[in-house]
Amino acid sequence: xxxxxxxxxxxxxxxxxxxxxxxxxxxxxxxxxxxxxxxxxxxxxxxxxxxxxxxxxxxxxxxxxxxxxxxxxxxxxxxxxxxxxxxxxxxxxxxxxxxxxxxxxxxxxxxxxxxxxxxxxxxxxxxxxxxxxxxxxxxxxxxxxxxxxxxxxxxxxxxxxxxxxxxxxxxxxxxxxxxxxxxxxxxxxxxxxxxxxxxxxxxxxxxxxxxxxxxxxxxxxxxxxxxxxxxxxxxxxxxxxxxxxxxxxxxxxxxxxxxxxxxxxxxxxxxxxxxxxxxxxxxxxxxxxxxxxxxxxxxxxxxxxxxxxxxxxxxxxxxxxxxxxxxxxxxxxxxxxxxxx
Numbered sequence: 001x002x003x004x005x006x007x008x009x010x011x012x013x014x015x016x017x018x019x020x021x022x023x024x025x026x027x028x029x030x031x032x033x034x035x036x037x038x039x040x041x042x043x044x045x046x047x048x049x050x051x052x053x054x055x056x057x058x059x060x061x062x063x064x065x066x067x068x069x070x071x072x073x074x075x076x077x078x079x080x081x082x083x084x085x086x087x088x089x090x091x092x093x094x095x096x097x098x099x100x101x102x103x104x105x106x107x108x109x110x111x112x113x114x115x116x117x118x119x120x121x122x123x124x125x126x127x128x129x130x131x132x133x134x135x136x137x138x139x140x141x142x143x144x145x146x147x148x149x150x151x152x153x154x155x156x157x158x159x160x161x162x163x164x165x166x167x168x169x170x171x172x173x174x175x176x177x178x179x180x181x182x183x184x185x186x187x188x189x190x191x192x193x194x195x196x197x198x199x200x201x202x203x204x205x206x207x208x209x210x211x212x213x214x215x216x217x218x219x220x221x222x223x224x225x226x227x228x229x230x231x232x233x234x235x236x237x238x239x240x241x242x243x244x245x246x247x248x249x250x251x252x253x254x255x256x257x258x259x260x261x262x263x264x265x266x267x268x269x270x271x272x273x274x275x276x277x278x279x280x281x282x283x284x285x286x287x288x289x290x291x292x293x294x295x296x297x298x299x300x301x302x303x304x305x306x307x308x309x310x311x312x313x314x315x316x317x318x319x320x321x322x323x324x325x326x327x328x329x330x331x332x333x334x335x336x337x338x339x340x341x
Contacts, residue, residue: 005118006319011048011059014323025122027075034087034121034128036069037137041326041335042145042173043264045110052263057111064337065091065109067116068131068140080125087128088140088298089116091148095290096126105287117319119339129295132302142308142334143297145288146173147181151297152289153237153259154181158282162186164234167223167251168207169244171198171332174261176309178237179205184304187234190227192219201332205309220250232256242268246275254280261286309333315340 001024009016027033048057068088109115131140154160166182168175183206191207199210224232232253241263311331314322316339
């Protein structure tokens with residue numbers, strides 16, 4: 001039997017992404033075979049083609065880290081799952097809790113090992129978690145990277161509490177999830193954006209204050225001085241990278257946390273040591289999260305009744321169009337690719 005899988009070639013551009021017919025894999029001891037029903041995209045899926053990925057990326061791999069599907073067969077000694085179980089992928093296949101294993105980011109799906117943009121995939125039984133029946137495959141596929149990252153940012157070393165203030169940047173997947181999760185715990189949310197239309201979407205999610213970074217170039221100082229009246233925010237979910245980090249340091253309170261998530265910008269003006277020191281910020285870098293974080297996130301997400309913001313859905317045969325849409329940068333929320341018989 002054969003299956004279809006999308007693979008990148010040289011990683012020089014999105015035109016190197018093409019579909020292939022490949023042999024159907026079979027699960028070995030401790031492994032499960034997953035029939036993939038939905039995949040979602042993240043910025044990291046196109047970053048290697050732009051030369052902006054932090055870690056080395058191998059050519060020739062199947063892209064995408066985030067998927068949901070159904071187990072169709074299991075290998076020997078599989079005790080956790082059985083055929084018919086609904087599952088969602090864990091971003092880090094080997095990070096099962098505690099300290100991250102050495103070399104973790106060098107083996108990530110889509111950059112260090114084959115990802116999930118395929119009709120079937122074999123993984124360890126520990127590389128997936130249960131997807132509740134009341135969460136669709138499309139919704140579930142949005143959770144492994146962006147939602148877990150937001151969950152880690154807000155509930156990691158300094159868990160967010162009711163009454164505290166969170167700053168999110170833009171309308172990408174991590175930021176949208178952060179708005180939703182922060183509001184669930186009763187936090188005040190300040191969000192930056194570039195357009196009135198995106199501002200409406202953020203307001204609908206529950207953001208309390210919207211700041212246009214086009215109208216207010218020094219938005220960090222504005223947020224601290226005007227919105228929080230000199231106090232500063234408790235947490236910044238920093239997805240912009242080099243181009244926004246200095247503004248984030250301006251916005252945070254003394255002892256507040258700047259959580260380094262992403263790198264949407266490639267320009268690097270540098271960070272002034274005295275600016276960093278003077279901000280009083282605790283700077284924490286996150287790389288998504290471990291399997292227990294995904295399990296906790298799925299439970300919390302299901303109990304809260306939240307729905308992910310899905311910008312658009314593409315069929316598997318049009319996966320390259322989904323990548324083009326991601327590259328254009330006009331999306332609000334997640335881009336999903338669905339697979340059907």
